[in-house]
Amino acid sequence: MQVTGPRGTNDILPGDVERWHLVEERIRSLCRIYGYHEIRTPIFEHTELFVRGIGEATDIVEKEMYTFTDKGDRSITLRPEGTAPVVRAYLEHKLYAAGNPTKLYYLGPMFRYERPQAGRYRQFTQFGVEVFGSRHPAVDAEAIALPVHLYQALGIKDARVQINTIGCPECRPAYRQLLKDSLRDRVDQLCPSCQRRYERNPLRLLDCKEESCRRVTADVPTIYDSLCEECRDHFDRLQVYLEAAGIDFEVNPRLVRGFDYYTKTVFEFSSSSLGAQDALGGGGRYDGLVEEVGGQPTPGIGFAVGIDRILLAMERQGAAAPAPDGVKVFIASLGEAATLAAVTLLSQVRRAGIPAEMDYLGRSLKAQLKAADKSRARYAVIVGDAELAKEAAVVRNLATGEQAEVSLAEVTLHLKEALK
Ligand SMILES: [Zn+2]
Ligand SMILES: [Zn+2]
DSSP, X not given: OOOOOOTTOOOOOTTXXXXXXXXXXXXXXXXXXXXXXXXXXXXXXXXXXXXXXXXXXXXXXXXXXXXXXOTTSOEEEEOSOSHHHHHHHHHHTTGGGGOSOEEEEEEEEEEOOOOOBTTXXXXXXXXXXXXXXXXXXXXXXXXXXXXXXXXXXXXXXXXXXXXXXXXXXXXXXXXXXXXXXXXXXXXXXXXXXXXHHHHHOGGGGGGXXXXXXXXXXXTOOOGGGGOOHHHHHHHHHHXXXXXXXXXXXXXXXXXXXXOTTOEEEEEEEEOGGGTTSOEEXXXXXXXXXXXXXXXXXXXXXXXXXXXXXXXXXXXXXXXXXXXXXXXXXXXXXOSHHHHHHHHHHHHHHHHTTOOEEEOOSOOOHHHHHHHHHHTTOSEEEEEOHHHHHTTEEEEEETTTOOEEEEEGGGHHHHHHHHTO
16 A cells, blocks of 8 residues: 555645745845844754743643654654744853844744644744844834735735734733633633633633634723733834834734733734635744743744745735746767767756756657757757767757757857857
């Protein structure tokens, strides 16, 4: 029986991979422009990192991690997100010693055991940034502007930005209490998940998609009246800075995000072209996380966006897929002596940086030229016995049919000129 790929994973085939290259190149170029440096952390970490970094009472840690015991009896987890590993590496390698703010980005596969659906897989690819060491709300504005810039550069025209604040350990407890009090006698009308969240994480009630929960929580107080002065000022200035940077956004008082570690700013990107599951990515400030993972108190902020989601949005909005890179020169030859000359030519042409191919199937000259046409090469170099006797080859322009006899020593130079 033939073995197939595991559920929720994808093979990215030639023809599709060009879109990935395009997105990856845009990401790397934007990160250079915005002053972020790449960091690559391992695909797996000690399970404890995610339990401490993401929080025990989250869907990810409770239900979605690929966790196993390795042969040394250690509990290992395939990374379900990028922030905790980057925080660990930041501390382990004392990256703060070079002077903060430290601006890092990552791009790579993450793993979550979820129900696969369009643009949502068990192995998925995320691009994210983390900034350590600054409390300034202009950094929050930058962390929102960068992905917006990326979406625009990739032709996703309807990317929507929503922002909110969820306060800090100073002011959030009072709001949690206020929220619980206002719902105390209606808890039984909430969905089962929200009934559980009511005690543990009542803020999550605000973004429940269940109709019943929406109705029950319709008139609850927002956090804005409970914010401490610092959080209020931070949120006000963030909005001023976003406007100054020309970023359109909406304030959504119900936006809370799934992670426990966020403080102050949270934000989310979506595209209506994705349908009901419209999220493109999001992030937030996490001023307590570095300490939680064992470092000195260090403010931080970051975002993560899904590449699979971006590609789906691009496709749905009709963004053209880049054409695969093709070969430019096809070297056709017949007979052993000519093939020997062709191998030499192929090597010279490739070393000159020109994508080139030759026949590896022992085809007739006619079939080779057909293959050259099919490969959409621009030139064919034909090495036959007659030409070989003169130490020459025929260079044919496959579009016009024009051809010239060129000495073997000059074929590469000739092609370089012709392809200019
Ligand atoms: Zn506060
Ligand atoms: Zn609910």
